[in-house]
Amino acid sequence: MTAEHPSLTIVDHPLVQHKLTLMREKDGSTARFRRLLREISLLLGYEVLRDLPLTSRRIETPLEAMDSPEIEGKKLALVSILRAGNGMLEPLLELAPSARVGFLGLYRDHETLQPVEYYCKLPSELAARPVILVDPMLATANSAVAAVDKVKESGAQDVRMMTLLCAPEGVRRMAEAHPDVRVFTAALDRELNDKGYILPGLGDAGDRMFGTK
Known part of the structure; x- marks a missing residue:
């Protein structure tokens, strides 16, 4: 967390920062x-996922019985903001393979920079589940705010967002619209350009991930 952005967590682990540098390079495959x-x-x-609630369960190890911790409550809900969010969804499923999965199709109108919804399929009982929204970029945050609106309309109360890069404008927009949503990112970049792209950024994450233009 930062004093200016109390709902933002920047993960500054050396491995994260090193790998992000490699991702930013324009000539990478x-x-x-x-x-x-x-x-x-x-x-x-x-x-x-660091602060998920825990309970304990009695189990038998090969040597003796013990009370061992396990995650409490309903399974997580992971919601990918299509299409680029899918690149972050699969790794999270490796960490939490029993999580329920939802998809929100939102694209940004390049003239208005406003989100347009074209698909929505969410897990049930969101009120009882921590909900993790994933999208590599928090730029204007218009699509992210619309995604939070949607999951909250479906009952979600514990909503977090995982993203690769943020712009200050997007962090402020999210904090104004949904101050209870915690955002986790690898970097807070300088600003947006007049097209709504993050600077210095790394380009369009979806295009770079899928090899499209």
């Missing part, structure tokens, strides 16, 4: 970008 996104997402995931 699609395969390398995908691999690095997966690796960073695993590292970010540990921080996003």
Whole structure:
């Protein structure tokens, strides 16, 4: 957390920062970008899930019985903001393979920079589940705010967002619209350009992940 952005957590682990530098390089291959996104997402995931509530259960080890910790309550809900969010979804499923999964299709109108919804499929009982929204970029935050609106309309109360890069404008927008949503990121970059892209950034994450233009 920072004094200016109390709902923002920047994961400054050396491995995260090193891998992010490699991702930013414009000449990196699609395969390398995908691999690095997966690796960073695993590292970010540990921080996003750090304070999940625990209970204990009686088990038998090969040597004796013990009360051992396990995650309490309903399974997590992971919600990918299509399409780029899918690159962060799969690594989280490695950490939490029993999580329920939802998808929100939102694209940004390049003229208005406003989100347009084209698909929505969410898990049930969101009120009883921690909900993790994933999208590599928090730029204007218009799509992210719309995604939080949607999951809250479906009952979600504990909502967190995991992203690769943030712009200050996006962090402020999210904090104004949803001050209870914690955002976890690898870096807070300088600003947005007039097209709504993060500077210095790394380009369009979806295009770089899928090899499209």
